[in-house]
Structures are given as C-alpha cells and as structure tokens.
Amino acid sequence: MTTEALATPREVNLAAILKDAAIAAAVAFALALPLVGFQTLDRGGVLGIKTRFDWVAIGVGVVFLGRLALAYYRTTASRTAAGPSIFAKVGITIQPYIPWAAGAAVVFAFVLPAMPFSNRYVIDVATTVLIYVMLGWGLNVVVGLAGLLDLGYVAFYAVGAYSYALLAVTFDWSFWVCLPLAGLFAATAGVLLGFPVLRLRGDYLAIVTLGFGEMIRIILINWYSVTRGPDGITSIPRPSFFGLPFERRAPEGVTAFHEYFGLEYAGQHRVIFLYLLILILALITNLFTLRIRKLPIGRAWEALREDEVACRSLGINPTNTKLTAFGIGAMFGGFAGAFFATRQGFISPESFTFIESATIVAIVVLGGMGSQVGVVIAAVVLILLPELGREFAQFRMLLFGAAMVMIMIWRPRGLLAHREPTITLPRKAREEAPP
C-alpha cells in the first residue's frame, strides 16, 4: 500500500485513476456475469435460467465509482496521513480507562434485567452474547495465551452439551452435579484429542482440530442409539435455583421458586436466572484466566507462544504445557455447552457446526488475541450485528463473512491489539529507574 501511495504523483493523475477504476469494473463484470447475471431456476426437475443483467450493471457501476472514490481518497490521504492511525491513537489514549470501563460494563451487565428497557428479548439476546463471550474467553486460553489455533472448539462445546443432556435425561441428576461433570468430560476429550496432535505446528493443528470438530459432529449424527442422531435430545431438564424449580406448579413435595420467595409467578424469572448464571460463569472464566496468567503455568503458555525453541531449551515441556492449555480451554467450552443445553432444553448436532467454531475463533482473533476486553467487544459486534440485521435474514451470513475479511484487513492484529504486559515493574521501581 505504501509503495503505491509513494508512487502516485502529487497531482491527482486522472487518467491513471480512471484506467484503474475501469480495470476494477472489468473484473467486477467478469465476476458478476456468470453468478449474478444468470439465475438457475428449478422448473419441475429441469433447470431453467433467468437473466439479471440489470443487477450486473448496478454492481459494475458501484465497483467503478467505489474504486474512483478510493483512489481519490488515497491520493489526498497520502499527503497528510503520517504516523500511527487515528484508531491506534484513540487506543493509546483510552488504554488507562479500560479497567474502569470494564468494571462499569460488569455492573451494567448485573443490573441489566432491572433496567426499564429490558424485556424478555433483550435478556435472551444478552444471554446469547454472554455464551459467546464465555466461549471466547475459554478459547482465548488456547489461542490467545498458548498460541494454538483451534478450529474445532465447538467439539468441546458439543461434548459439554451432550454430557449434560445425557446425564440429566438418563440419570435425572441436577444441573449443579452435571455442570462439573460436563466440564470434566470436555477437558478429558480435550486432552485425548490434544495428545496426538499438539506436536504439530500452527496451520496443521488448525486443520486437524477442524477435522476433529467435524468428526464429533458426524459421530453425534450417526450414533443414533445414544445421541438420537439428527433428531437431537429433547426435554432436557431446566436448571433450578438450588433445588427450587422455576415452574408454575411444582411437582408434589417440591416448593417452586416463586412460592418460596412469595413472588407472583412469572416466566421471566427463569430467563433472568439463566442470564445471571451465564454472567457468573463467564466472569469465573475471566477471573480464572486473569489469575492463571500470573502462575508459572500461565507464564509458560505465553512463553511457548512467543518462542517454542527457547522454551524447550529452558526446560519447559511443550507438549504437556500445551496439553494443559488445551484441556482447560476445553473445560470452559464444556461448561458453556452444559449451560447451552439447559437453556435451550433441546440440542441436536445442528447447533455444533463448523460455523460456530469459526465464529468463536473470529471473536478471539478480531478482539485482539489475548485481550479479554477485546473478546467482549468482538462478541458484542459479531453476535449483535446479525441480530440487528434480522430483516436481512438471508444476507446475515454474507455480511458476517464480509465483516470478518474487512476487520482483518483494517486491523490485522485485532480491534484491541494492545496486550497487557505479563510482568510490570512496581510503580516505585519504575519511578526510581533511570530514564
């Protein structure tokens, strides 16, 4: 980009810009002609065709004008822009306030159900966002701290969800017993899957984990006797408030939540309870990650991410260290999965496709790898935006994909690229140190 900007002469070279835009328009025409220009129509088993050349013309026009505008912007911007971008400057300025903002956000999250504008829909969306925040924080241990790219994180989410569902449906155990078990099973799955593959580097690991994610999904679909295949598991027990169920009429000998507290029955109670539950689970994940970074194992993860060879020569066992990160990340995925199962009351392999893994990875990477606050911002952006665009239902994923590409090109290091230093000198020492 910079070389192009330097090469352009100071005056706006109109002929060159026009030529460039014309080439872009020609490419757009070639791209649009087959797929936009002709639409296949099913006419009773035989395909017919409909032409849409007007769409092609519009597309080509938009690309031509867009390219012109971009070229104009570049020639004018190259004269003025120097130094860090505006976004980076803003990032540096707001850096000290982020802990405050994060605290305010947590307080806001806790009082959200009591807000005047909050209704069932708002709480439901907020719960979904929080599930992804928790998944993002869980995956952040693997991707952000240990630097292992896991494209099959949804596998552990699925293991957690199915462990909870099967245990709760088969043995009728309560949510609070099943939750740790779901985490345990997911962690075990993580260690078992991780053991053979963690010796691999970067991209290979990504593809193998992706393969594992798909394998678990195929097994869930085909192992009908246990998972009931594509039909899924229905009527999964909902969680209770430490034994008090959220039901209008509690079964014989059990007090319902609203009876115990002398409240009017409202379906809202369970929704709010689930919301607060995932909020607390997510915050536990966050706290755990923040604390473990300060422990030797967390330090080892980050060291491993930076330089594996150096770690090995300092006596850190890379495989075991990576395995703990993989297992712990998987455990949080399992917790989130158990919560998902109890919230939905129904799970099927449909919920655990690759697109989920891609969304979670995108949340971590777009947020700025390793940044806990970045994960929250990215989760809000990626989950809320499609939610706002409900009217354009069929364009949702289209925009989602485009947003992923554009954010990456705009901020290749993620939205909040700044990473908290693992160790800082105490303030006193910093002041005494010679400049």
Place this chain on the structure above:
Amino acid sequence: MAYFVQQLINGLTLGAIYGLIAVGYTMVYGIIGMINFAHGEIYMIGAFVSIICFILLGLVGISWVPLTLVIVILVAMAFTATYGWALERVAYRPLRRSPRLAPLISAIGMSIFLQNYVQVLQGARIKPMPPVIQGGFRLFEEGGFAVQLGYIQVFIFVLTLALMAAFAVLIGRTALGRAQRACQQDREMASLLGIDVDRTIAVTFIVGASLAAVAGLMVTVYYGVIDFFIGFLAGIKAFTAAVLGGIGSVPGAVLGGFLLGLVEVFWAAYFSAEYKDVAAYSILVLVLIFRPTGLLGTPEIEKV
C-alpha cells in the same frame, strides 16, 4: 473381485477430482505458506459456472457433446480463475506482512462470504443436471456382477492426466514455473533477482482456481447434483489429500488425492458409508502424527 475392481474405478475417479483441488492448496501453501481456506468455495463456484454454462449452451442449441464440454471447460476455467485472482487481491494481498493468523481468519471469512454469496444469488436448493455423458464399457462380468467403466470416468481420467501433464510442463519448463519455484524457495531473494513476487502469487491463484474449476465441472457431470455447500467438505478432503501427499509438493497432491479417493470409496463399500468422512479425517490425523511431511514432502528445517 468384480466388486473390488468396480470400487477401484470409482475410487480413482473420485481421487482425480480431489487431486485437482489439492493441487491448488499445495501450490498456495508452497508459495505463501498459508492454507487457502476459501479454495473449496472456488471449486464450488466452478461447479456453478459450469452448470449455468451447460444450460445456456442447451438454450443456444449446441448439443454436440465434445464441443459442449470444451466450451464449458474453457468458460468455467476463465470465470473461476477471475474469482481466484480477485480472492487473492482482496483478502490476502493486503495481509501479506501481518501476523500469521490474520490471513487465515480472512480466508475463513471469505469462505463464509462466497458460500452465502452463491446461496443468495442462486438459491439454497440442490441443482440437478441431466447426464451429459452416458454409457460406458462393460469390462467383464463375474457372478452376475458386471464391472462398468463409464465414458464419463474415462473422460475424468483423461482430462485429469492431460491437465496434470500440462501443469507439469508449466511448472518445470516455463519462465513462469521457474519464477514460481524461486518464490517457493525464498520470496525475498526472488524479488531481489527481479521476479515480480506479487504477480507470481496472483498467477498461482489463477492456475489453482482453474484446476479447481475443472474439478467442479467434473463433479457436476459425474454426480449430476450440486449445491452451494459442496465446497466445504471437498475443501477439507482436498486439503487432507494435499497433506497426505506432502504439502508443497505437486505430485504429492495428486498422489494424495488418488489415495484419499480410494480410501473413501473402499471404506464406504466395505465398512460404513456414514463414517466415510471420519475415515478421511482419521487419515489426516494419522499422517500428521506419524509422517508430518507427507508421503512425498521434504522435511522442514526449523531455524532459530
């Protein structure tokens, strides 16, 4: 025996298709060291361009099969190559010097984008296609089971071999191939010696996309149905093939494609059809554990 030979033929046909896609993966990995996650979608676009071209030719009235096939191959290659070029220009080139994960995320985003782009424009339903090449040779009969070698399978073999031969010449004998191999070895040194690296990478994407387009065309005529989602699975399988053969090695990709096609078809024929994808992934994992460089790959030396 007859059943075995039949499955062998089917497996090799499938393998040829995987091999053609795998070459695109392996070339891109060799030259810029990233997994072009959207390559499967390029193949899917190739399939869609060919089905549209077939319908248009039918409307125009061209019905002589060899002519139709030649036109469709050329059209599909040309338009799909444009997609390959645009993909590289838009999603990967701006990220050439960024952290390693950035291009991968951008590739995943592009893959989601292209999938939904085709879904929105062409609809989510499967697209049926009347058979273009019918009939075949009856090789031999054994116990009432006749072994068939369809003309279409012959077409796929011959076309794959021809493309591979042309490709080998392109890589081994032309200035372009030399530039490409130079970039593969050392991009910076190549640029110091006057090779336009950006252009070479763009050409790599164009060639890879053209081969994927032919694979898309083959799937369209071989199976007769396509939809917007075929790229995902085919992409992973082809990547497996590329890894199996040793990523970065072009003959390896073809070999890996054939092996993977055989494994998948035999697994479905003798064990269970439901778990054939699991078999493919298991191979990927096993290869990576026991021979990470693949069958024909060269070991990577880690420099400190």
